[in-house]
Amino acid sequence: xxxxxxxxxxxxxxxxxxxxxxxxxxxxxxxxxxxxxxxxxxxxxxxxxxxxxxxxxxxxxxxxxxxxxxxxxxxxxxxxxxxxxxxxxxxxxxxxxxxxxxxxxxxxxxxxxxxxxxxxxxxxxxxxxxxxxxxxxxxxxxxxxxxxxxxxxxxxxxxxxxxxxxxxxxxxxxxxxxxxxxxxxxxxxxxxxxxxxxxxxxxxxxxxxxxxxxxxxxxxxxxxxxxxxxxxxxxxxxxxxxxxxxxxxxxxxxxxxxxxxxxxxxxxxxxxxxxxxxxxxxxxxxxxxxxx
DNA sequence: AAATCGGGGCG
DNA sequence: CGCCCAGATTT
Numbered sequence: 580x581x582x583x584x585x586x587x588x589x590x591x592x593x594x595x596x597x598x599x600x601x602x603x604x605x606x607x608x609x610x611x612x613x614x615x616x617x618x619x620x621x622x623x624x625x626x627x628x629x630x631x632x633x634x635x636x637x638x639x640x641x642x643x644x645x646x647x648x649x650x651x652x653x654x655x656x657x658x659x660x661x662x663x664x665x666x667x668x669x670x671x672x673x674x675x676x677x678x679x680x681x682x683x684x685x686x687x688x689x690x691x692x693x694x695x696x697x698x699x700x701x702x703x704x705x706x707x708x709x710x711x712x713x714x715x716x717x718x719x720x721x722x723x724x725x726x727x728x729x730x731x732x733x734x735x736x737x738x739x740x741x742x743x744x745x746x747x748x749x750x751x752x753x754x755x756x757x758x759x760x761x762x763x764x765x766x767x768x769x770x771x772x773x774x775x776x777x778x779x780x781x782x783x784x785x786x787x788x789x790x791x792x793x794x795x796x797x798x799x800x801x802x803x804x805x806x807x808x809x810x811x812x813x814x815x816x817x818x819x820x821x822x823x824x825x826x827x828x829x830x831x832x833x834x835x836x837x838x839x840x841x842x843x844x845x846x847x848x849x850x851x852x853x854x855x856x857x858x859x860x861x862x863x864x865x866x867x868x869x870x871x
Numbered sequence: 872a873a874a875t876c877g878g879g880g881c882g
Numbered sequence: 883c884g885c886c887c888a889g890a891t892t893t
Contacts, residue, residue, distance in 0.1 A: 726888075806887070807874090
């Protein structure tokens, strides 16, 4: 039998049954998969934005333990949250999460909203994270499109896809009543089998319905959601910013010490510190710099 | 559409 | 050493 045409009911059913047969038994055991608390889900999803599962694992429980609900995070100084965030990278995510917690307390009675529109209005919450809360906390039949799903779907159809195409295709594939399971499984497939480098097509449950199968140019590389080449980290602004974040403390640190810790020319260090202050990730106190 | 934003781990 | 990671926001 030939490969089924994408977009048809038969295609959807074939993909569904094959993936469900593969995935339900062997899902990775992850702490955010054993809760339906929307706040816990939201925290995990923000942590997982561009940060691998293995790096989030040791941080997640500590953060939830200290900030078990939006009110706890909203009430804490940002600097305290940033301490628990240290090592995850992209600290603006932590600031956004705290701003989101404040908005949740001020406008939603302290309860994480459960509509797509209200979730998208939270700072740091985009198309992926909003739907992840709906699917994983509320078991809604909406599809999440992360880097894994983008890769799997574009390879299945062997073509580069836009963000809109990916979302529409993903939504059309979710089996009714199985939003939670479906999204977890297709992400696991991308993380464990249909990987960015060295995909293991030989043990892929969807190989029979895949138009790519590892042959020829990888359509995932040019699809929306694919990782784009980055500049060198060594010597970058990002590295210097990271060093600055580690150098400051709640008590405050003399400016020159922070500049020295950053390992770049003083003029450049000062410019980066000014940006960090403007972003609310640190504050100036007289001649020193402190955690916010 | 392209740039920016951390940091670590793996092939 | 290059590439990638459960993205979002700004330009």
